[in-house]
Amino acid sequence: MKDTLNKLSTPTIALHWLVGLAIIFMMPVAIYMAENEVYWLYPIHKSIGVVLFVFIIVRVVWRLKNGWLQPVSEYQKWEQLLAKIVHWVLIIGTVLFPLSGMIMSGAGGHGIYLFGLELMAMNPDPANPQAVIALNKTAAGIGHEAHEITAWVMFVAIILHVAGALKHHIMDKDQTLNRMKGNDVST
Ligand code: HEM
Ligand code: HEM
Numbered sequence: 001m002k003d004t005l006n007k008l009s010t011p012t013i014a015l016h017w018l019v020g021l022a023i024i025f026m027m028p029v030a031i032y033m034a035e036n037e038v039y040w041l042y043p044i045h046k047s048i049g050v051v052l053f054v055f056i057i058v059r060v061v062w063r064l065k066n067g068w069l070q071p072v073s074e075y076q077k078w079e080q081l082l083a084k085i086v087h088w089v090l091i092i093g094t095v096l097f098p099l100s101g102m103i104m105s106g107a108g109g110h111g112i113y114l115f116g117l118e119l120m121a122m123n124p125d126p127a128n129p130q131a132v133i134a135l136n137k138t139a140a141g142i143g144h145e146a147h148e149i150t151a152w153v154m155f156v157a158i159i160l161h162v163a164g165a166l167k168h169h170i171m172d173k174d175q176t177l178n179r180m181k182g183n184d185v186s187t
Helices: 008-034 041-066 077-107 139-173 176-181
Strands: 111-115 116-121 128-132
Touching: 008 041, 008 077, 008 139, 041 077, 041 111, 077 111, 077 139, 139 176
Parallel strands: none
Antiparallel strands: 111 116
8 A cells, every 4th residue: 555656545535535525624614713703613623633633643644654655647846845834834734724623722721522522621700700821821821822923824825735736736637636535547
């Protein structure tokens, strides 16, 4: 079960689309949630993020163990370099999203929960049961900042990445996208 030039392995394809599409759907919902303080969405957002973190770690290990994909054909140097940089940004961004989120919530005293299962307890304020006390305000602030910066960087990287995939498919009419769809492109 390894990626070859003509056929990508099932883990590569499954993990690419699971993580990629989940993030594409999560980002606008999360921005709406944070902008409008839709509090009932927070635990759902965090729980999905924690579940995704597991798949993201598996994906990173898989990619580093198996090496990066070979391009289906030779391209301009700048194009290959840009694709490489964007792939690295995307894969690092997928790790930073849940990691910074967990630091923000954990250090912020809100705790980390997986659909009701307590992974890290919250730290309620004894004087006000509605509020929590941060365990480490600096770490929580850094986590929050990192979560927001990751969102901006990923927004740009995903646009470049999808534009690149469409350019290969529509303009170059090559097999890049078909291969990521799971097709054997040897013929
Ligand atoms: C509709 C959206 C998307 C399309 C059409 C798409 C398409 C592709 C294609 C065709 C490749 C293969 C590139 C090659 O052969 O060199 C690829 C690779 C990759 N994509 Fe996407 N992608 C999408 C969304 C995403 C998202 C949202 C992420 C990250 C959050 C992502 C991360 C990656 C990474 C890291 C690779 C490198 C190979 C790997 O590690 O699996 N993609 N994508
Ligand atoms: C792949 C996983 C994740 C993605 C794609 C994601 C994405 C986002 C985005 C785009 C925002 C809105 C922009 C911002 O305020 O930063 C956001 C907000 C937020 N995320 Fe995540 N997130 C993920 C995982 C997590 C996890 C695991 C946690 C905590 C356990 C978390 C906690 C939060 C919180 C508390 C906010 C609201 C911040 C505020 O009110 O300003 N996120 N997330």
